[in-house]
Amino acid sequence: MPKITGIQTIRTRANGTWLFVKILTDQPGLYGIGSVSDHFRAPVMQAAIENLAPRLIGRDTSRIEDVWRSIHFSAYWRNDALSNTAQAGIDMALWDILGKEAGMPVYRLLGGKVRSAVLAYAHAAGNDLAELEDDVRRYMAEGYSVIRCQLGPYGGGGFLKGTAAGFPQHHWPQDAAFDDEAYLDAVPRMFEYLRNKIGFEPKLTHDVHEHLMPHNAVHLAKRLEPYRLFFLEDLLQPEQVGWYRQVRQACVTPQAMGELFTNPHEYLPLLAERLIDFIRVRVSKGGGITQCRKIAAVCEMFGVRTAWQEGGDNDPVNQMAAVHLDLASPSFGVQEENHFAPEEYDLFPGHARLEGGYLYANDTPGLGIDIDEVKARTLLNPELASRSYLYPEDRRRDGELVAP
Numbered sequence: 424m425p426k427i428t429g430i431q432t433i434r435t436r437a438n439g440t441w442l443f444v445k446i447l448t449d450q451p452g453l454y455g456i457g458s459v460s461d462h463f464r465a466p467v468m469q470a471a472i473e474n475l476a477p478r479l480i481g482r483d484t485s486r487i488e489d490v491w492r493s494i495h496f497s498a499y500w501r502n503d504a505l506s507n508t509a510q511a512g513i514d515m516a517l518w519d520i521l522g523k524e525a526g527m528p529v530y531r532l533l534g535g536k537v538r539s540a541v542l543a544y545a546h547a548a549g550n551d552l553a554e555l556e557d558d559v560r561r562y563m564a565e566g567y568s569v570i571r572c573q574l575g576p577y578g579g580g581g582f583l584k585g586t587a588a589g590f591p592q593h594h595w596p597q598d599a600a601f602d603d604e605a606y607l608d609a610v611p612r613m614f615e616y617l618r619n620k621i622g623f624e625p626k627l628t629h630d631v632h633e634h635l636m637p638h639n640a641v642h643l644a645k646r647l648e649p650y651r652l653f654f655l656e657d658l659l660q661p662e663q664v665g666w667y668r669q670v671r672q673a674c675v676t677p678q679a680m681g682e683l684f685t686n687p688h689e690y691l692p693l694l695a696e697r698l699i700d701f702i703r704v705r706v707s708k709g710g711g712i713t714q715c716r717k718i719a720a721v722c723e724m725f726g727v728r729t730a731w732q733e734g735g736d737n738d739p740v741n742q743m744a745a746v747h748l749d750l751a752s753p754s755f756g757v758q759e760e761n762h763f764a765p766e767e768y769d770l771f772p773g774h775a776r777l778e779g780g781y782l783y784a785n786d787t788p789g790l791g792i793d794i795d796e797v798k799a800r801t802l803l804n805p806e807l808a809s810r811s812y813l814y815p816e817d818r819r820r821d822g823e824l825v826a827p
């Protein structure tokens with residue numbers, strides 16, 4: 424059996440927010456790669472991997488479950504975003520190695536394909552309704568059948584500016600205020616407009632990004648019912664998921680939730696009570712392929728679908744891990760897409776191919792994706808990478824911070 428001889432990190436993207444692990448083995452040319460990216464804490468993740476490495480050197484690469492548990496308990500406290508990401512990256516790399524040893528793509532190790540390609544949803548946005556309609560039509564023309572619709576940034580439609588914002592004296596230095604009622608008004612109008620203009624054929628979703636107070640969130644789900652969404656995403660913040668019972672009682676709008684979940688205690692009750700319809704955990708934040716294939720299996724038992732989170736800050740290696748799970752999971756629902764710049768795709772030979780609203784893996788053994796380390800180093804801009812990247816803040820008119 425191959426043994427782990429070294430763990431390297433590769434930091435890239437121009438701003439240095441992508442981080443990967445490369446697990447080296449005692450077998451010539453045999454290595455695996457995994458994603459340990461955390462957009463907001465790349466240097467912290469780098470230190471976490473360096474801290475873990477001594478425990479893993481010499482371990483048998485095929486003992487994936489045992490390594491997973493060994494890392495899981497290695498710092499006593501567990502189930503947080505950073506620990507899960509470290510576990511996930513190592514886990515992806517070990518699945519990659521196992522596939523290369525077996526001469527099979529990872530989806531075959533997971534039980535084989537249950538679908539021929541991965542349905543992906545697009546991100547349409549516009550600062551006004553006409554702009555949004557154009558973007559939706561553009562994606563429809565590209566072949567997408569599921570399209571997320573947003574009025575500009577998260578919370579878009581709910582921001583008031585100038586005198587309409589009603590700022591108090593000496594207010595927080597902000598130029599817009601998020602207002603629940605404005606959002607509650609704008610989003611149903613957005614879907615009314617889109618359904619009138621383009622009909623009910625495209626499957627539409629919307630991401631609330633937790634901006635609303637819970638009672639208003641229930642109201643929004645009910646108001647959107649006539650527009651027959653594919654799903655409504657992140658209606659509530661993770662701390663308020665108990666309100667999904669009220670949402671279920673109020674309407675049949677399908678619910679997608681969970682990109683911020685890291686602990687099984689957060690998602691198991693929602694699955695077991697069938698309070699959500701799609702789970703949105705990010706593969707790396709959930710604990711990797713090993714943990715997410717178990718989540719997918721639980722979803723299958725309870726009739727819930729997976730919609731693993733991707734989004735702008737994520738990387739092609741994590742995306743590839745999701746695609747392998749998607750291909751082999753009967754509980755797969757839809758996959759969030761990602762667009763990367765051409766010079767970024769160029770770093771990753773074998774990356775998933777996005778075409779006509781579907782993602783395709785290749786049949787290369789392992790994850791089927793590699794990293795060109797020379798190009799990765801060249802792309803990294805040291806000045807940009809030295810900066811701090813923290814989540815932007817939205818606030819209400821009195822300055823109160825809105826959950827992101």
Ligand SMILES: [Mg+2]
Nearest residue numbers: 630656657682
């Ligand atoms: Mg979301």
